[in-house]
Amino acid sequence: MDPIIAAFELVMTWQVLTTLLMAALFGLLVGAIPGLTATMATALLVPLTFFMDPIPAVGAMVTCAAMAIFAGDIPSALLRMPGTPASAAYSDEAYAMTRKGQAETVLGACVLFSAIGGLFGTAVLIFAAPALAEIALNFSSPEYFWMALLGLTCSAFIGAASPLKGAVSLLIGLFVATIGLNNPAGVPRFTFGSTEMMAGIDFIPAMIGLFAVSEVFRTIAAGAPPWEGVQGKVGNIFRNWGGMVKTYWRQQIRGNVMGTLIGILPGAGADVAAYVSYAVSRRFSRTPEKFGTGHLEGIVESTSANNASLSSAWIPALVFGIPGDTITAIVIGVLYVKGMNPGPTLFLFNPQTIYAVFLIFILANLLMVPLGWVAIKLAKRLLQAPRTVLMPIILAFCIVGAFGSNNTAYGIIVMLVFGVLGFFMEENDIPIAPCILGIVIGPILERNFITTMIKSDGSIVAFFDRPIAAGLGVFLILVWLSVLVGVIRQRRSGQMSEADQT
Amino acid sequence: MLRRTLLGLMASAGVVAGILPLATPAMAQYPDRPLTIIVPWGAGGGTDATARIIGSLLEKELGQPVNVTNRTGGSGVVGHSAIAEAEADGYTLGIATVEIGMMHWQGLTNLTWEAYTPLALMNEDAAGVQVSADSEYENLEGLLEAIKSSPAGTFRASGTGQGGIWHLAIAGMLNDKGIDPALVSWVPSEGAAPGLQDLVAGGVGIVPCSLVEARSLIDAGRVKSLAVMSPDRSELFPDVPTLKEAAGSDWQIGAWRGIVGPKGLPEDVAAKLTEALKTVYDSEEYRGFMEKQGFGVRWAPAAEFGDFMDKSNKALGETMKAVGLAK
Numbered sequence: 138m139d140p141i142i143a144a145f146e147l148v149m150t151w152q153v154l155t156t157l158l159m160a161a162l163f164g165l166l167v168g169a170i171p172g173l174t175a176t177m178a179t180a181l182l183v184p185l186t187f188f189m190d191p192i193p194a195v196g197a198m199v200t201c202a203a204m205a206i207f208a209g210d211i212p213s214a215l216l217r218m219p220g221t222p223a224s225a226a227y228s229d230e231a232y233a234m235t236r237k238g239q240a241e242t243v244l245g246a247c248v249l250f251s252a253i254g255g256l257f258g259t260a261v262l263i264f265a266a267p268a269l270a271e272i273a274l275n276f277s278s279p280e281y282f283w284m285a286l287l288g289l290t291c292s293a294f295i296g297a298a299s300p301l302k303g304a305v306s307l308l309i310g311l312f313v314a315t316i317g318l319n320n321p322a323g324v325p326r327f328t329f330g331s332t333e334m335m336a337g338i339d340f341i342p343a344m345i346g347l348f349a350v351s352e353v354f355r356t357i358a359a360g361a362p363p364w365e366g367v368q369g370k371v372g373n374i375f376r377n378w379g380g381m382v383k384t385y386w387r388q389q390i391r392g393n394v395m396g397t398l399i400g401i402l403p404g405a406g407a408d409v410a411a412y413v414s415y416a417v418s419r420r421f422s423r424t425p426e427k428f429g430t431g432h433l434e435g436i437v438e439s440t441s442a443n444n445a446s447l448s449s450a451w452i453p454a455l456v457f458g459i460p461g462d463t464i465t466a467i468v469i470g471v472l473y474v475k476g477m478n479p480g481p482t483l484f485l486f487n488p489q490t491i492y493a494v495f496l497i498f499i500l501a502n503l504l505m506v507p508l509g510w511v512a513i514k515l516a517k518r519l520l521q522a523p524r525t526v527l528m529p530i531i532l533a534f535c536i537v538g539a540f541g542s543n544n545t546a547y548g549i550i551v552m553l554v555f556g557v558l559g560f561f562m563e564e565n566d567i568p569i570a571p572c573i574l575g576i577v578i579g580p581i582l583e584r585n586f587i588t589t590m591i592k593s594d595g596s597i598v599a600f601f602d603r604p605i606a607a608g609l610g611v612f613l614i615l616v617w618l619s620v621l622v623g624v625i626r627q628r629r630s631g632q633m634s635e636a637d638q639t
Numbered sequence: 640m641l642r643r644t645l646l647g648l649m650a651s652a653g654v655v656a657g658i659l660p661l662a663t664p665a666m667a668q669y670p671d672r673p674l675t676i677i678v679p680w681g682a683g684g685g686t687d688a689t690a691r692i693i694g695s696l697l698e699k700e701l702g703q704p705v706n707v708t709n710r711t712g713g714s715g716v717v718g719h720s721a722i723a724e725a726e727a728d729g730y731t732l733g734i735a736t737v738e739i740g741m742m743h744w745q746g747l748t749n750l751t752w753e754a755y756t757p758l759a760l761m762n763e764d765a766a767g768v769q770v771s772a773d774s775e776y777e778n779l780e781g782l783l784e785a786i787k788s789s790p791a792g793t794f795r796a797s798g799t800g801q802g803g804i805w806h807l808a809i810a811g812m813l814n815d816k817g818i819d820p821a822l823v824s825w826v827p828s829e830g831a832a833p834g835l836q837d838l839v840a841g842g843v844g845i846v847p848c849s850l851v852e853a854r855s856l857i858d859a860g861r862v863k864s865l866a867v868m869s870p871d872r873s874e875l876f877p878d879v880p881t882l883k884e885a886a887g888s889d890w891q892i893g894a895w896r897g898i899v900g901p902k903g904l905p906e907d908v909a910a911k912l913t914e915a916l917k918t919v920y921d922s923e924e925y926r927g928f929m930e931k932q933g934f935g936v937r938w939a940p941a942a943e944f945g946d947f948m949d950k951s952n953k954a955l956g957e958t959m960k961a962v963g964l965a966k
Contacts, residue, residue, distance in 0.1 A: 180682035180709075184695040187928065274861075277842035278826075318713045318747070321827040323801040325713075325747070332720045332748070336712020403836055458855025459836050463682070466832070469855075470688045474931045480859040544708040545721075588826045592842060594792055 144492035147192050148500070156193040157200045157497065161504050164201035165512050168208030171218040171345055171538045175205035176463040183467060191475035192493050198471060199494070200501040202464045203255055206407060206447050207505055210247040210440060211516050215240060216531055218349035222340060223407035223443040225573045226415045228348055233431030240517060242377065246433055247440050248509035249378055250389055254441035255502035257393035258400060258448025262455075263495050267484065269449075270456035273401045278592065279600045282585035283609035284402065285578050288409045290616060291416030293571050300624070302567045309562075310575020311582075313338045319580060321587040333547040340576045341542035342552040345535050347569045350556025353528050353535075355563070362524070385437045388418055392441030400446025403453050406462040407443040412574050414442035448498060455479050455491070669729055669908050673704040676898070677725070677733040679718020681711045684830070685851075685934065689762055689896055690734040692928045693919055700915040714738065714800060716748045723754040727901040729908035732758070735899045737804050740952035744959045745802055746966035752948035755899035756909055759916035760939035760947055762929065764849035765869030765893035766808035767879065771838050772863050779865040779885040782845075787818050796845040797826040798834035798852075802964045805831070807955065808868060808892045809847040810962035812882065815890040820962040838862060849894060850876055851933035868892050875933045892958075895937065895951070897944055913941050 147153070160182065167178035178201050186194035209220025214231035224231075234243040261269070276284075293303040316327045317337025328334040356362075382389070392414045399410040418438035419428045428435055451468075453459045458479035460466035472479055483491055519527065539552035559569055593599030601607045676694050680686040687709060694705040710718035715738040722733030735755060743751050768779060776782040786794050798805040810820035823845065828834040831848035838846045839861050846853065846862075850873050856862040857876065866885040867873050882888045898916055900909065919925055920938050929936050939947050959965035 176682055180687065180691075183688065184691050184707075187692065187695060187924070274836065274839050275841075277837050277840035318716070321801060323714060323745070323747075323827070332713065332717055335714075335747070336717045339712070403833070457839075457859055457861070459832055466684070467682060470685075470932060473854075473933065474928055476931065478858065479855050543710055543712070545710065584827070584829070588797075588828070588837075588842075591824060591826050592795055 140488035140492055143489035144496055147489060147493040148196070148496045152190075153193045153196060153497075156189065156197050157500060157504065160197035160201040161204045161501065161508055164204030165208045165508055167201075168205030168220050169211050169512065169516065171212050171216075171220050171349060171534060173538060173541055174221050174341065175202045175209070175223075176467070177541075178202065178205045179464050179467050183471060186471050187474070191477055191490065192497070194471055194475055195468065195477070195494055196497040196501075198464075198468050199497050200504065203444065203447060203498075203501045204505060204508065206444060207247065207251040207509060208512065210251070211244065211512060214243050214247065215516055215519055216349065216527075217352045218531065218535070219344060221407075222344060222573065222577060223411050225344055225348070225408070226411040226570055227436045227439045229568070229570060230415075230429060230431065230436055233429070234433070234436075235520070237431045239431065240520060241513070243433065243436060244509075244513045244517075245378065246381055246437055248506055248513070249381065250392070250437050250441040251444040251509075252502045252505045253389060254393050254396055254444035255448050255505070256499065257441075258397050258445035259495065259498040259502065261397050262448055262451055262498070266452045267456055269401050270453045273403060273453050274457065274459075275605060276402055277603070277606075278585040278588040279603060279606035280609060281402075282582065282589055282600065283606060283613055284399075284409075285582040285585060287609070287613050287616070288413055288574065288578050289571075289582065290613065290620075291413050299566070299568075300620070303571045306562065306567050306569065307571040307575045309558075310572035310577075311579045312575075313343065313572075314576050314579025314583075321584050321591075333545070336543070338551055338576065339542055339548060340573065342539035342548040343555045343576055344573050345539050346552040346555025346557075347559035347562075347572060349531060349535050350552060351559030351563060351569075353532050354556060354560045356524060356528050358560075381433070381437070385434060388434055388438040389441050391417065391421075392438035393445045395438075396442030396445030397449040399442070400449035400462075401452050403459050406450060407446045408574075408577055410442040410446035411439040412570070415439040444502075448502075451498075455483060455494075669911060670701050670703045672730065673706060674701065674729075675706045675708055675731045677718055677722045677731065678707060678709045679711065679715040679722070679733070679736065679738075680709070682709050685764075685932075686734055686736055686896055688932065689929075689934065692925060693734070693761060693898065693916070696919040696922055696924055697915055700918055714742060714747065714803075716742055716750070719750055720748065722899065723750055723901055725901045727756070727903040727905075729900060729904055729912065732898055732900050732912070734896055735948075736896050737894045737951065737955075740948065740955045741802070741804065741807070741959065744956050744965040752945070752952055754902050756902055756904035757941055757944035757948060758898045758900060758904075758909060758912050759920065759941070760895060760897040760937055760944045761916070761920060762897075762934055763893045763895040763937040764851055764935045765867050765873070765891065766805055766847050767850045767853065767867045767873075768809070768812075768865045768882075769835070769838065769846045769848065769850075769853045769857075769862050770844060770865060771841070772861050774844070774863070776865065779880075779882070782865060783813075783816055783818065783886060786813070786822055789822070791819075791822045792824050794823045794845060795826050795843040796823050796847060797828045797837055797843040798831050798846040798848040799828065801825060801827045802959070803827075804892070804894050805834075805847045805849075807958055807962070807964065809845065810964070811892055811958040812847075812868065812888060812890050814958065814961050815888045816886060835862065850879065851935075854933050873935070874930075892954075893935075895947075897939070897948075909941065916940075 164178050167173045209224040213219040213224040213228040217232040219225040219228045231243050293307040318325045318335045319337050395414045396410040415435045418435040419425050450462045450465050454465035539548040542548050589599050678687050678690045691707050694707040698705045710721045725731035806825050813820045831852035834846045837843050864879045866882045867879050868882045
């Protein structure tokens with residue numbers, strides 16, 4: 138018990154607690170501004186940590202990242218601008234709820250299930266880190282290839298209302314992902330000799346364009362009508378928490394487990410976790426037809442998953458120094474500077490420091506509830522502003538975010554192009570979320586396909602000759618078959634009912 | 640405001656007292672607004688971390704805020720171009736990396752080191768030869784023999800993109816030992832960390848990245864390093880032999896980072912920056928940070944740094960041509 142008491146002593150000082158609070162507020166602010174990501178928030182903290190003690194330094198980064206991922210849900214639900222890619226999977230759904238006047242319900246659910254998801258991931262991190270990191274280390278390119286393909290399948294065929302239109306959107310995203318130099322062969326593709334295009338299409342300005350700018354265009358085209366639903370007063374976000382946990386306990390646990398599992402893998406992060414969870418939720422729902430119309434079920438599952446994966450991304454980082462995502466990549470550098478070198482020895486020789494870090498994880502997720510409440514309360518006032526005033530302000534924020542993602546005006550051009558694209562896609566009922574996933578996962582899919590083929594000298598058998606890869610491959614083929622069978626059955630029953638009528 | 644005035648006074652006092660012998664009156668005014676350091680690589684990487692520590696220490700030296708911004712993509716082409724195209728007034732600087740001497744040979748850009756005003760070389764990390772801890776090869780000689788006598792494709796290496804610095808490191812080493820570089824196939828990866836993970840997962844056999852990048856896995860007993868491609872052994876792992884000791888090869892290669900400005904920086908401004916960077920380089924904070932991260936330090940001021948880049952550029956070009964990576 139001694140190290141645990143020592144850990145409490147390390148954390149429960151006013152210095153550490155003030156640092157955590159400041160970092161939380163900072164993370165909340167950055168996360169809530171679309172275009173500024175959790176990774177960016179963490180990177181901005183790095184120079185400050187040079188002058189801090191190890192525990193507040195690491196604590197500040199943990200807290201800041203957790204807050205930023207949750208805060209991404211706020212503009213996502215209120216303005217349909219996902220603050221981070223991890224919120225993009227259920228942005229449409231959450232915004233639909235806001236339009237029905239249920240903003241406080243959906244945001245309340247986001248706070249609650251983000252915090253629970255984060256705590257679940259932390260629990261796994263505390264109790265099973267070394268064993269799970271061992272499994273994650275066995276993942277090589279064929280396994281990641283199947284994972285990426287599974288993610289894409291989920292978004293296009295299971296997560297979308299119309300599989301065909303989902304596939305169209307996904308293909309647009311995959312095409313965009315091929316632009317630039319960042320492919321395994323290092324060959325420029327579709328760059329037209331432009332240096333900026335060599336960098337490819339950054340998904341942050343693309344995401345802002347597809348979701349937020351297209352919404353601005355649509356509002357203007359419709360003459361900025363007032364909100365459809367009646368906005369309740371600044372409602373009580375805590376209302377009905379008990380009911381939600383009771384109704385959606387299955388979804389929540391499934392989201393937690395799925396998020397944790399995906400987060401452990403160094404090649405997949407919070408965004409993939411959210412997409413897969415949303416699709417799983419729809420697949421196993423008793424009321425899949427309600428998805429996309431402002432239904433809480435899928436949101437609960439995917440918001441749990443993205444925060445759970447954020448905590449479990451630390452498992453390979455702490456045990457082997459292999460970053461689970463870009464945020465942990467930054468933190469690993471800071472761990473070294475502070476003399477807390479990641480590795481199995483961290484758990485053996487410095488248990489009080491590692492317990493202190495765990496304690497901070499728990500505190501950060503608990504802190505999310507009161508701070509999230511304040512942030513939502515402030516942000517909800519946005520909805521009381523007339524839309525003719527709100528839309529230009531949103532556009533201004535979009536421009537700032539698109540510029541800020543890589544500090545270049547090129548980001549703004551990308552944003553505008555994708556704004557127009559998003560507008561036309563939605564006018565034709567093509568969903569946007571699969572396109573975003575295509576941009577994010579396309580490079581992962583291609584890279585792992587090519588590297589596997591290089592390793593095996595072009596033999597396709599490589600995708601099945603390792604046990605985990607074979608298991609994932611067979612599972613994916615079964616998923617495809619079940620989708621296919623479902624489509625055929627639907628056709629048949631459709632024909633039969635037609636036949637009955639005639 | 641008071642701080643700025645005070646610093647201004649101090650700077651002028653410095654000029655008057657002749658503490659800064661190269662000073663001209665214009666220098667007393669520079670810098671009077673915030674500076675920007677452009678990083679051609681992503682937040683969270685080694686280059687980013689180095690730029691940020693330099694930035695925060697430079698801020699103290701110059702008395703003006705120093706913003707570090709990432710301009711990523713295109714294997715470093717985008718950021719390096721942004722530095723070269725910035726206004727040469729000393730307010731936009733950048734951290735150039737070894738890739739500036741590589742990408743033009745591949746035909747990705749026309750940029751070379753000559754597009755910059757060299758200010759200071761701050762760091763260099765030599766390549767190593769890492770294999771999995773349970774690999775049957777205990778030393779480099781054994782590994783090289785096995786590569787020579789096996790059919791092409793038996794050995795696979797990873798750790799960076801196609802034609803990246805670590806790809807060049809192993810190809811150059813094999814070339815130097817008279818072994819056909821094509822015998823080891825290169826598996827492109829997004830940096831050293833995924834390459835190392837694939838090494839442990841059994842996907843590849845060799846990762847020729849720097850020792851610092853492999854540090855946590857070496858410490859965890861999962862990866863072992865057979866040699867380091869530098870003139871002296873690494874301070875981080877003194878037990879790892881140099882390439883000369885392990886295989887009798889004179890081949891040396893490493894990734895370096897240095898602060899540059901766009902070409903044509905005013906001389907007084909460049910002199911002031913180099914001097915400030917020297918103070919940063921010598922500071923305990925910088926040394927402590929680099930030592931703890933495990934990064935190597937190497938210093939070369941202005942013109943010397945220019946010569947260094949020139950040599951690096953030629954050596955890289957020769958190797959790239961020899962192993963068929965240049966266009």
